[in-house]
Amino acid sequence: METVTATVPGRVNLIGEHTDYNGGMVLPAALSVALTVDLRPREDRKVIVTAEGFSGSAERTLDGLATEHWSDPAVGALREAVKLGLLKGGADLLIRSTIPAGSGLSSSAALIVAILKAARISAASGISDIDLALAARRVENEYLGVPCGIMDQVAVAVPQPGQAIALDTATLDYALVPLPASYAMVVIHSGHSRKLSDGRYKERKEECDAARIAFGRDDICLLDPADIEAVAEVDETVRKRARHCASEHRRVLAAREALAIGDIPALGTLMNVSHASMRDDFEVSIPPIDALVADAVELGAAGARLTGGGFGGCIVACVARDRRNAWLAALLERHPQARYIDEVSG
Template sequence: MRQFADVFGSEPEVEASAPGRVNLLGEHTDYNGGFVLPAAIPQRTQVFMGRSGDEWCRFYSANLDQQVRYRIGGALQVGFAAYLVGCIEVPRTLGHKITPVEILIRSDVPMGAGLASSAALEVAALRGFRTLFGLDIDDLGIARLAQQAEIRYVGAPCSLTDPMVASLGDSRHLLFLDTRNLQWRLLPLPEDSEFIVLDSGVPQGSALRGQHRRRAECEEAARRLGVESLRDIDDPAVVGGLPEPLALRARHVVTENQRVLKAASGVSAAEFGELMNASHASLREDFGVSVPALDLLVSLLQRHPSVYGAHLTGAGFGGPCVALVKAGHGAEVKAAVLDAYSAEGYRGRALV
């Protein structure tokens, strides 16, 4: 891959990076004001940046071998440049001074795989700007700016979870986050465990539409129950009087919040795995976001003797799943499960 000096003819002034993320527990609870338990993945997005010598910003993606030019305050951009434009313009609306920059991006966070590659890019860029321009922004502020950059300049209605993990998390800990009040703390992974992420190979073509539909169903369920959000319900029996599918959708959110709270209280790896298995069953049966390929891949993981538990992760309707496995056995599990998955006619891949 080309280096910063190859592209811009000088050395970078600043280097910054941020990780992608995966949810160990807490699927579809964030937009219901609930609890999540994600972790940062080892893969990271790096940015190398320096001040521009003229009025133009220049952004180069080493992964895409693509360069884009942008004038601050100018026409909106699309593609990877839109995320960077948002990270420049949103802080500027708050009075932070950012002048034209040159940026090279390099990433090993899988793109389009539900592992928050966009949040990794935004947080990395904002960290770089903070250092380069001496911006007075703390790590929580970085996450908030990243979220607004994506909402306002990319048009994606993202939650704060992904940038929070990218800004505050690491791959050795879980980030317990209350999405209503943004209280958070880092928790250790269960003893004698590590996590892996496998991609089902099924494109998530309907994921965005499906998530919009599920969000609307959750909002309607909360309205009928007379609460601000499903976060306010802590007894699954309360939702039983709702019509279908609202009762099912609400039951998943309520029970998933309970699973996150139980895991965050401190459980063994085996108990954590049982919670993950229950999460997948709920995502499949109550929330209706699984597909046969994901069910097969999760089942193969759950049957492996070195796996504590597994579930689909992200929006669903395809995409990845995550498993908690015995420490030191991740590579063995990935190889065995992907071979068995391939024998059933599917093509998956290891992401983490």
């Protein structure tokens, strides 16, 4: 059978963290780091996965459950492709990626979406990018057991270079927002890796579920912040999680407006406040990332924040292009364990 190829980008979320599974807005953007999959369909139900950076090949089957192996997302994606009628059986896969694993830049979502896009090509199907994104989320939720929202999948399935995607995760309506040409959104890896399957992400999801019950609505991002403080009989941890979601949703709306009128100081302030909320109310930051964010701002970034699910990974900083080189050199000198990953601008 003929081999087909699909490439999808990594993504950075400029603002709007942990809102995507709580009925809120997000503002991700596609990066130049990317993942490419070569897929050759098979008649049987075998799955053979070869990936750069991993020795040998993984030999799996479509009938197997997730085993916490690096090939699990590939198996889950192929199972979903069969359910969608895009493939009849398994496949041989070759994976090449410049997206750092554990960075919070959606390497898992990129892999799943790339496989589904390759299967779409193989089947000559007209299934939409949004439908593939929804299928990719099913793989994460149901096969891998990661209770993620829809942001990552849409952000890598519907990429537009130089633009952010203002996505309403409740309705899947989205608009493309141009990024300023005079500023770069620079992504720096903290040197501390993360993975969504380590339990802490799931714990935050469960706390948000508790907030839904406590406040009597599913879309806790749409709660009035005053109402969150007014309800007395709520566990303080649950209140803090709801406070972050509601305030972060509003920060995304404000950030979209700031970008529309070119108000970079306002955007930077929103990014800084977002990081503080993730640190204090959602409690997903760690001290080395707090220090990296603080130094990024002190050295001249308009704003900076943790990006991704938290507990490690990357920060994103908004930096004037004419100051970018000096800023980056100074930041990496202070944080030798950190490293430059990528950037996006208009």
